[in-house]
Amino acid sequence: xxxxxxxxxxxxxxxxxxxxxxxxxxxxxxxxxxxxxxxxxxxxxxxxxxxxxxxxxxxxxxxxxxxxxxxxxxxxxxxxxxxxxxxxxxxxxxxxxxxxxxxxxxxxxxxxxxxxx
Numbered sequence: 001x002x003x004x005x006x007x008x009x010x011x012x013x014x015x016x017x018x019x020x021x022x023x024x025x026x027x028x029x030x031x032x033x034x035x036x037x038x039x040x041x042x043x044x045x046x047x048x049x050x051x052x053x054x055x056x057x058x059x060x061x062x063x064x065x066x067x068x069x070x071x072x073x074x075x076x077x078x079x080x081x082x083x084x085x086x087x088x089x090x091x092x093x094x095x096x097x098x099x100x101x102x103x104x105x106x107x108x109x110x111x112x113x114x115x116x117x
Contacts, residue, residue: 002026002106004096009111016086020111022079022096029077030054035104036070036081038092038113047104048094049081064090086115 008020020036036048049060049070058070069082079096091114097104 002098004098004106004108006094006096006108006111009094009113011114011116012086013117014086014088014115016115017082017084018086018113020081020083020094020096020113022108024077024079024096024098027098029072030074032098033101033104034070034072034079035097035099035107036068036079036094037097037104037107038090038094039110040089040092043092045095050099050101050104051079052101083113086113088115091115 003025005023012018030053033050033052035050037045038048039045051058051070055072067085071080093110093112095107095110097107099105
């Protein structure tokens, strides 16, 4: 079955950097758009970034543009999110998800990112 396992979430200082990883299995990784979505305390899920199957097309939520970079290693069935210049408002549970160019569907269990001094 589909498995998406996120890792890398920790407590980090404002201005710091972090890289999240997502190990995917149970489906043909290269044929899916992959997403990072997040849920901040008391708020709903929001998409952060997405990348096409080949890795050549990437999109970002406006508030993370220039700070976050999504990438994928199709040989390792792994999705990444490099997060730089982190802000307190980036505090959230981050999920990776599979989907198509328009929407994500299945997501993992999430990893907690806390940005605080």
